[in-house]
Amino acid sequence: MKWTDLDDNWCPVARTLSLVGDRWTLLILRDCFLGMSRFDQFADSTGATRHVVSSRLKRLVEAGILEKTAYSERPKRYEYVLTEKGQEFAPALIAFKDWGKKHLPVRRPTQA
């Protein structure tokens, strides 16, 4: 069975993950919650390749989780913003954050 076959699975967790469960997707959503909205911000912050960021953003927009809007007409420039639907991923990200803080403390001090 393929991962993409999960979109109409009996289980809501599976249906959700079929949208956001590929690598880097949830980290892009994290960045949106942190206030980022530009393509290069996502690429720099997550560390994913530009192609993957592009592919993930397209998927998230198609799913109605992010909204792609132009913030400049000439030249055409876009930003990606969480929709209300997207805002509702907050509990999941908070849960992962709490888990990571408790169980995976940073072993060395963070550098800028």
Add this chain to the structure above:
Amino acid sequence: MKWTDLDDNWCPVARTLSLVGDRWTLLILRDCFLGMSRFDQFADSTGATRHVVSSRLKRLVEAGILEKTAYSERPKRYEYVLTEKGQEFAPALIAFKDWGKKHLPVRRPTQA
């Protein structure tokens, strides 16, 4: 940057996802919460291939999220059970379940 480089990332969400963010992992954890504990149960329920299930279980045991115990000595047979650490993924899975129920209603009736 590779996905596996995230294990000592500044962000706890990233560190968490470096453990559980690969395809099928969270669905295996879902199955554990549902009471499943055997290898074939995970393979049948998730739909992932046996190789992927094996690889994911190994990773989860290494991370201390699941515990692999023998429930039979002859022949040697194993089951996988959530540790306390693993139990603490419940909020994340509940969040995805809630999101999926609200935003991705099943379009056709589920069959047995």
Add this chain to the structure above:
DNA sequence: CCATGTAAGTTCTTATTTGGAACTTACTGC
């Protein structure tokens, strides 16, 4: 008009992961 810069992708090649199915091991029972 040309060069440079910016932002957002797109393309191409290589490396890695996943999908699929068969196979292997260690037992039990007949």
Add this chain to the structure above:
DNA sequence: GCAGTAAGTTCCAAATAAGAACTTACATGG
């Protein structure tokens, strides 16, 4: 010895990801 059970392992093909360069559409300055 064969069939069955449970838990993996192996191999090959397909898909995805990593990495880096390239392209497009603008603006600006000389």
